[in-house]
Amino acid sequence: MTDKFESTVGQTADAVAPPPPHERRLSDAWKALKKAPLSAKFGIIVILIYVFIALFAPLLTPYGESEVVGAEFEPWGEGYLLGTDNLGRDMLTRLFYGARNTIGIAFVTTVLAFLIGGVGGVLAATLGGWMDQLFSRVVDVLMAIPALIFALLLLTIFGTSIPVLVLVIAVLDSTRVYRLARAVSLNVVVMDFVEAARLRGEGMGWITLKEVLPNIMPPLVAEFGLRFCFVFLTIAALSFLGLGLQPPTADWGSMVRDNATLITYGDITPLIPAAAIALLTVAVNFVVDWFLHKTSGLRDDQ
């Protein structure tokens, strides 16, 4: 309770001498970040490290992505910090490149899912009528089939390639985004300020972009985090099953699959990519958890 009280006080104090809005938002974000719980800070640091590795993989790694550098299944040691894989490629190098490929593809897929689902959901809410009905019924049906099973069916038909993978998962996942975007926009479009904008004669574009969108951002941002985790895990699972990213592209799911034999000898190397997947999803979940807590708290005191 005291926390909320302080934050409102802070807002009024800011209102007395307002700095430029951009600066204020940044410093607010910084303040919020400093007050964040340990788990959220941990999450943010982990995410930053992953992004760094993904961006600079070629500079950080001693070898090429699919370069054969030694014998198969070399142990950890000089030259190969994490040993080599089933074809004699450096594990560490593949791990870093895997960050790039796996995270990159999951990110693109999530963005695509948000573009499809978000636009659809907001449009359905603002337009209403038969468009809303049509979209919603299609989404209902798509959501009635388990996503992984549907993805498997579509991958059989279209074959396994990266564009197909991205499209199939993005479309299946956009249904969840659509649901959320539609539900939260429905709450906003009935507000008085939207009505006022309509009466002023603003067009559809203005209403969606300037009135509805800013107000549905917090839940959508949180959903983006959760969806990213889901997409990331789905792609990892598909790759693990041999149906996702195809060799020689380095990818965490298929790295586990390719080297799984080592596990039966008690070697944990193949688990490192799996742990990398787990760590990133945990980190994103921690941040989303904190963000949700924070945004819902702020909505309370308005």
Place this chain on the structure above:
Amino acid sequence: MFKLLKIVLQRLGLGVFVLFIISVIIAGAVELLPGDLCQELQGQSATKETVAACRKELGLDKPVYHRYFVWLGNMLKGDFGVSLANGRQISELIGDRTANTFFLAIYAAIISVPLAVALGILAALHRNSIYDRVVNIVTLSSISFPEFFVAYILIIFFSVNLGWFPSLSNITPDTPLTEKMYKAFLPALTLTLVVVAHMMRMTRASIINLLASPYIEMANLKGMTRRHIITKHALPNAWAPIVNVIVINLAYLIVGVVVVEVVFVYPGLGQLIVDSVAKRDIPVVQSCCVIFAATYIILNLTADILSIITNPRLLHPR
């Protein structure tokens, strides 16, 4: 009572309709193939005559709706068609495997449901205690773990280091039940760990939601004992959400088996579908999809209906 029956029947009708639409989608997916199944099958070696013969054999020369109804009719009779990869009857392929998959899912459910519900109720009652916070962090983490990660960790611990359980669950229809349970223990435990976290969090949330409602506060203010409030006031209303949580997770279990089966080389539907996707054996994938999707939909439908009929407001209409 009549009102209740009407709602249930409406929901059932909707469920049947959804099943119908899904079957149309699964059957229609083949139409999305560039070219058709026969060209896909024969690839480079296709000549006009062989393609025409193959089309005739598979009935592709008939119109789409005709093919759909023949397919649906056969499916309902238990005839799933023939595998493209090895020409065997699909119903033969999937018979034992379906039983195995259901065995695994039920096995996991028997362990996970009581565990999750008990943990969830405890966490809700001791909200914000150390126990609740630890459980919150642990479950949030385990939701984020890929299934194969959990599976391999269990293999390393229980089968490589301790040697208690086998890492391969190679069961056959003749395997006696106790041995089946022993061999399928690690896959079942993996599934348990994956769903317990989710189920527990949902149970906790729905109970906390309930405890925040005004009538519970009223009971508190009247000075009732905590036990009385929980058993007489909260639980009757909590059953609907809890049952819902359980059934939704059972639906998830049925689908979640795919990865777990592959890790443990468990002879179930999940492994079959993955192999068939790799071989692009479309009829087998379709058949598996139908079984998975139908189970999923029927379980979700059960969740809906159970939550309708356990709703005290509908059971005792004014």
